[in-house]
Amino acid sequence: MCAMREEGAGRSHGPGPSAPASGPARGAGLDLLLEAAVRDTGVLAGAVFLLTSDGRALQLEVAAGLPVEALTPWSRMALSSPAPVAEALRRRRLVWLSDPEEVARRYPRTAIALPYRCAAAAAPIVTGTTAWGALLLLWPGPGTAGAGAPGPERVAAACRSLGRFLRDAAGTGHAVRPGPAPHALPRPHARGRDPVEALAAADLVERLPEGSCSLDLTGTFTYVSVTAATLLGGGVAELTGTRPWQSLPWCADSPLEECFRGALVSRRSAYFTALRPPDRWLAFELYPDGSGVSLRITPTGTGPTSSAGPARTGTFLGQALPLGEVYQVLHLAAALSEAVGVSDVVDLITEEMLPAFGAGTVALLAAEDGRMRVIGRRGYGPELLDRFDGAPLTCLAPAVRVLATGRPAFFATFGELTRAYPRAVRQEGLHAWAFLPLIASGRRVGSCVFAFDRPHTFSEQERVVFTALAGLIAQALERARLYDAGKELAQTLQAALLPDSLPDVPGLDAAARYLPAARDLDVGGDFYDLVRVDGTTAAAFIGDVQGHNVTAAALMGRIRPTLRSHAATGAAPGQALAMANRQLVDLDPGRFVSCLYAHLDLARHRAVLATAGHPPPVLRHPDGRAEVLSLPPGLLLGIDGDTDYPDAEIPLTPGTVLALYTDGLVETPGVDLDDAMSGLATQLARARSQPMDGLATALIDHARRTAPRTDDIALLLLGVAATG
Numbered sequence: 001m002c003a004m005r006e007e008g009a010g011r012s013h014g015p016g017p018s019a020p021a022s023g024p025a026r027g028a029g030l031d032l033l034l035e036a037a038v039r040d041t042g043v044l045a046g047a048v049f050l051l052t053s054d055g056r057a058l059q060l061e062v063a064a065g066l067p068v069e070a071l072t073p074w075s076r077m078a079l080s081s082p083a084p085v086a087e088a089l090r091r092r093r094l095v096w097l098s099d100p101e102e103v104a105r106r107y108p109r110t111a112i113a114l115p116y117r118c119a120a121a122a123a124p125i126v127t128g129t130t131a132w133g134a135l136l137l138l139w140p141g142p143g144t145a146g147a148g149a150p151g152p153e154r155v156a157a158a159c160r161s162l163g164r165f166l167r168d169a170a171g172t173g174h175a176v177r178p179g180p181a182p183h184a185l186p187r188p189h190a191r192g193r194d195p196v197e198a199l200a201a202a203d204l205v206e207r208l209p210e211g212s213c214s215l216d217l218t219g220t221f222t223y224v225s226v227t228a229a230t231l232l233g234g235g236v237a238e239l240t241g242t243r244p245w246q247s248l249p250w251c252a253d254s255p256l257e258e259c260f261r262g263a264l265v266s267r268r269s270a271y272f273t274a275l276r277p278p279d280r281w282l283a284f285e286l287y288p289d290g291s292g293v294s295l296r297i298t299p300t301g302t303g304p305t306s307s308a309g310p311a312r313t314g315t316f317l318g319q320a321l322p323l324g325e326v327y328q329v330l331h332l333a334a335a336l337s338e339a340v341g342v343s344d345v346v347d348l349i350t351e352e353m354l355p356a357f358g359a360g361t362v363a364l365l366a367a368e369d370g371r372m373r374v375i376g377r378r379g380y381g382p383e384l385l386d387r388f389d390g391a392p393l394t395c396l397a398p399a400v401r402v403l404a405t406g407r408p409a410f411f412a413t414f415g416e417l418t419r420a421y422p423r424a425v426r427q428e429g430l431h432a433w434a435f436l437p438l439i440a441s442g443r444r445v446g447s448c449v450f451a452f453d454r455p456h457t458f459s460e461q462e463r464v465v466f467t468a469l470a471g472l473i474a475q476a477l478e479r480a481r482l483y484d485a486g487k488e489l490a491q492t493l494q495a496a497l498l499p500d501s502l503p504d505v506p507g508l509d510a511a512a513r514y515l516p517a518a519r520d521l522d523v524g525g526d527f528y529d530l531v532r533v534d535g536t537t538a539a540a541f542i543g544d545v546q547g548h549n550v551t552a553a554a555l556m557g558r559i560r561p562t563l564r565s566h567a568a569t570g571a572a573p574g575q576a577l578a579m580a581n582r583q584l585v586d587l588d589p590g591r592f593v594s595c596l597y598a599h600l601d602l603a604r605h606r607a608v609l610a611t612a613g614h615p616p617p618v619l620r621h622p623d624g625r626a627e628v629l630s631l632p633p634g635l636l637l638g639i640d641g642d643t644d645y646p647d648a649e650i651p652l653t654p655g656t657v658l659a660l661y662t663d664g665l666v667e668t669p670g671v672d673l674d675d676a677m678s679g680l681a682t683q684l685a686r687a688r689s690q691p692m693d694g695l696a697t698a699l700i701d702h703a704r705r706t707a708p709r710t711d712d713i714a715l716l717l718l719g720v721a722a723t724g
Contacts, residue, residue, distance in 0.1 A: 029165055030176060031062055031185055034135075037158035038064050041150035043139040044267050044290060047071060048125075048162065049085050050133040050178045057351045058086055058134060059178035064185040065290045066138070066264055067217040073332070075182060078351035082338070083110055088122035089134045094152060095122040117266045123155050125162045132166040135159050140267050184217055186291075211297035219243045219260050222292070231282055231297050250277050256284065263288040273300055332469060336476040341487070345480045346376030349448065349473065354378055357466075359450040361430060365399060366446035366477070372400055379451070396421070399447045402437040406444075408467055409435040410458040432456035434466050438474035445474045445481075491516055497557045503532040507602045509719040510540075511692035513700050515664075516712050525553065525593075526662045526714035527560045531567040536603035539567035539576075542660040542716050543595035543614065543637075555589050559637070563597070573597040573610035574645040577634065581612065585641035592636040596660055600652065602720065607652045610645045612637045615663050615673075618681045622655030622722065626685035628677045655722040657695070659684060664711035665703055692717040 030048060038046040045065030049058040060068065060075045068075070077086050084095040084107055097103045097120045103110055118138050125132045135158060137150060169176050202223075205212045211228025213221055221240050229236045232248060239247060245257045254274035263270045263286045270286040283300040286293050332353060339345045346364055354362045361379030365372045374389045393400060398421055402409050411417040411433045417424050432452040438445040448470060458466075495514075502510045510530055525545025532538050541563050545556045562583055566576035577597055584593060594614040600607050609617065609629070613636035620626040632646040652658070659680070666676035683702055687695055696717050703713065 029169070030162075031064075033158075033162050033165055034062055034064050035185060037135060037137070037162070041137055041154045041158060043137045043150050045138040045265070047136045048133060049074075049136065050166075050176065051079075051089070051131055052178060055079070055131075058089065060182040061133075061176075061178055062183055062185060065217075066184070067219070068182045068184050069218065070261060070265060071136075071182075073352075076351060076354070078347050080347065081335075081352065082107060084120060084122040085134045085136050089124045089126075089131055092124050092126060092131075094124075094155065096152075097121070098149070117262070117268065119149060121150065121155055123159045125159050125166065127163040127167045130167065132163055135162060138265065186217075209298075213295040213297070214292060215244075215260065215295060216292040217264065219245070219257065219293075228295075228297050231276075231299065233276060250275075259284070259286055260293055263293055333472050336472045339476045339480055341484050342375060342477065342480045345473070345476050348476075350376055350378040353469070354450070357434075357450055358452070358456075359434075360453040361449075361451040363399070363449045364446065364477075365448070366481075367393060367403060367444050372403075372446070375446075396423070398424070398433070398435045399449050402435045403439075403444050403447045406437050406439055408437060408463070408470065409433075410463060410466075411435075412457045413455045427451075429453055432458075434458065436466055436470035436473075438470055438477060440471075440474040440478040443478065445477050448473055493553060497553060497560070498527060499529055502530045503538075505530070505532050505538045505600075505602070506535065507721045508538060508600065509692045509721060511696040511717045513696045513715045514713070515700060515704075525556045526664065526712045527556045528660070528714050528716045529560055529564055529567075530716065530718075531564055533567065533570050536601065537570070538600045538602070539573075539598065540600065540660060540716060540718055541567070541576075541595060541597040542662060542714055543593055543612075544662045544712075544714070545593050546591045555587075555591055555593070558587070559584065559593055559595075563595070570599075572647055573599050573608055574634075574647045577610050577612050577637065577645040578643065581635075581637045581643055581645075582641045584638040589638065592638045594636055598658065598660065598718075600718065602652070605652050605654070605720070606649055607658065608647050608649050610634060610647050612645060615661065615666065615677065618659040618661075618677070618684055619650065620657040620659070620681075620684045622653055624685055626681040628681050652720055654720050656720045657684065657692070658718040658720075659699075660716040660718070662712065662714040664713040665699070665715055667711060668706070692719045695719075 034046055034048050038044075043065075045063070047063040047066075048061050050061045051057075052059055057076055057078050060071055063071060074083060074085060077083050079086050079090055084097060088095045097106070099119060103120070118140060120139075121137045123135045123137075125134055135155070137155065139149060166176055205223075205225050206227070208225075209227070211231045212223075212225045213228045214223040216222050220243055224232075224236050224239045226236060229239055232239065232244070233250075234248060244251045245254075246252075251257075251274075255272045256274065259270040259272055262268070267288050269288070271284065273281055273283050276282055281300050283298045285296040285298075287296075288294075332348075335348050335352060336345070339348055349364055350362055354360075362377065363374060363380050364376035366375045367373075370393055372388070372391050372393065372395070388397070388399075391397065391400060393404065398409055398417070409420070411420070414424075414426055414431060417433060430451045431454050434450040436448045436450070438447055450466075498514055499512075502512060512528055512530075514526065514528075525547060526543070527545070528540075528542040530538060530540045543556075543559065543563075545553075545559070559580060562580050563576060566579055571579070577595060580595070593612070595612045596609065596614040596617060597611075598607050598609045598617070609631055611631045612634045616629050616631055618626055619629050629648075629650065631648050634645040635643045661680070663673075666680050667673065668676060680699070683699060684695075687698055690698075696715055699715060699717075700713065
């Protein structure tokens with residue numbers, strides 16, 4: 001983004017990348033350990049990703065056996081990203097992907113970014129409780145000759161070595177941080193060759209009737225025979241040191257780049273034919289290893305064929321693009337389609353799109369109530385954005401003007417920028433900008449600004465990619481804003497239907513928590529309440545209305561006041577549930593309600609409980625033992641108006657804790673409910689003696705960490721004050 005003088009903005013000092021350790025710590029040390037990991041596990045390629053200093057993202061640092069361009073979509077990813085490397089570190093476990101079909105099933109975005117026949121393993125690099133990064137290993141997929149799958153124990157050993165190295169480097173004050181750009185390790189030749197032998201090898205190749213070439217890991221010609229140069233339509237000198245799909249225009253429309261990448265990653269030979277204009281067909285054979293690809297070219301009279309599948313033209317929106325960029329666009333588009341809330345879109349743009357484009361700084365602005373609001377940034381200093389935040393849509397700054405015109409603006413240098421916007425203020429460290437309008441279905445959503453730390457000429461292809469992705473960002477942001485608005489409305493309604501606070505009951509420490517489902521727009525049906533009956537007695541209840549929608553919320557809004565009114569009269573739990581049940585049956589809402597009701601007598605140190613099909617409470621005794629209580633069963637409310645709900649009495653001695661909860665706290669896919677409730681009892685027993693408010697937070701945090709929760713959670717803790 002660029003400020004204008006009339007807006008009063010000063011210079012922006014964006015934080016640069018963390019200073020990496022120098023010398024052996026970053027160079028030889030990490031590189032040698034990755035080489036050893038690849039060698040000892042027997043795989044074909046590997047890469048090390050380091051955790052950024054803020055702990056929110058992983059950044060590719062070094063690759064071995066394949067070019068860093070092959071991992072461009074993963075060059076930087078949020079730790080929350082649904083990618084194997086991020087998941088391995090996030091969950092502290094090995095992620096094993098044995099074939100491409102499994103990759104596509106479990107990680108569709110990864111399958112788009114790496115569409116080759118290979119298997120992979122991602123493992124966390126940790127020491128103790130400290131996370132450092134992750135190790136990625138690749139080997140040929142099933143049915144492919146070459147290196148086999150590594151042993152899990154060897155993968156673990158490699159990660160331990162990497163972890164110890166990173167820990168020791170940090171301990172000496174030379175922490176290894178991600179560098180400004182990832183690098184690839186050259187593969188040493190199996191044996192040295194003297195000049196005479198090298199010349200003999202070159203003569204041998206030159207005498208062959210077909211053309212021969214050698215491409216390194218980046219796809220650059222390192223050797224081109226005279227015959228090959230003639231067949232390709234170039235000269236040896238002009239082709240050497242270039243990439244064929246860049247130096248030969250007709251190669252850009254051939255499958256060469258795709259076949260090269262596929263052969264290199266999968267270590268499978270490939271074959272295809274391509275037309276060299278105007279009418280000469282050539283056959284290409286590719287033979288890969290860890291140092292590059294050997295390419296054999298022969299004339300042929302046949303039409304297009306390929307052993308790597310149908311030839312792809314590598315076009316996007318009518319423009320020819322390198323296939324790596326096509327996969328990158330598809331990967332980012334898939335990622336945007338998965339973004340749910342505005343924070344998801346912001347994280348995706350700042351953590352994944354920024355490095356994908358080679359930019360150093362990004363800002364995301366939304367148009368709200370006639371003004372621009374900064375909703376996400378990376379690299380820009382707060383001084384500039386604080387001044388710019390809230391600028392009217394009539395402002396002449398480029399980030400606002402592109403939204404007014406609907407046309408993106410690209411500036412390769414500051415000089416170009418000042419010619420278009422004379423009042424632009426130079427921002428230290430920024431030299432090129434891409435200003436993108438975000439427009440969805442004709443609605444002006446906002447703008448996105450990418451800035452570069454050096455002058456950058458935007459090719460026509462780059463402009464096409466930026467423009468197309470701006471449209472995808474706009475649509476994702478519009479969907480996310482609608483989602484957030486709906487979720488806020490649902491949570492506001494939910495909060496209005498639950499008690500604002502719990503009453504003060506002498507001798508009782510009470511705390512409650514409500515946590516809505518993570519990805520649910522609907523209003524939940526969970527409810528709870530605590531009612532003070534007199535100076536020494538209270539009633540507590542918790543329940544769950546069937547369903548997640550406005551109807552369920554409306555029913556919850558009627559059942560809770562009903563139970564409160566019965567509690568205020570001092571009704572026994574079974575009696576209160578029976579009366580509420582009859583009222584619910586008369587309403588005939590077509591929904592059922594589970595409920596657990598407890599009457600607490602703090603003077604006599606006892607509690608009476610009754611249940612209507614609700615998960616049983618957990619009781620922690622004063623000595624720290626905890627158990628899941630077994631109560632006489634009762635039908636859900638709303639089924640049969642004549643149902644009885646038997647009472648059960650338990651002692652409530654000082655120091656006792658009674659936990660009432662809804663099933664969202666314990667239910668997880670694939671886990672038996674009885675085992676899950678026993679697990680809650682174990683957590684309650686292990687928890688140290690503390691106020692109920694802290695204990696409630698600890699139990700909720702544990703539930704969120706251990707498994708994804710798909711249902712609302714309600715928790716009501718009741719602690720009887722210890723005597724003396």
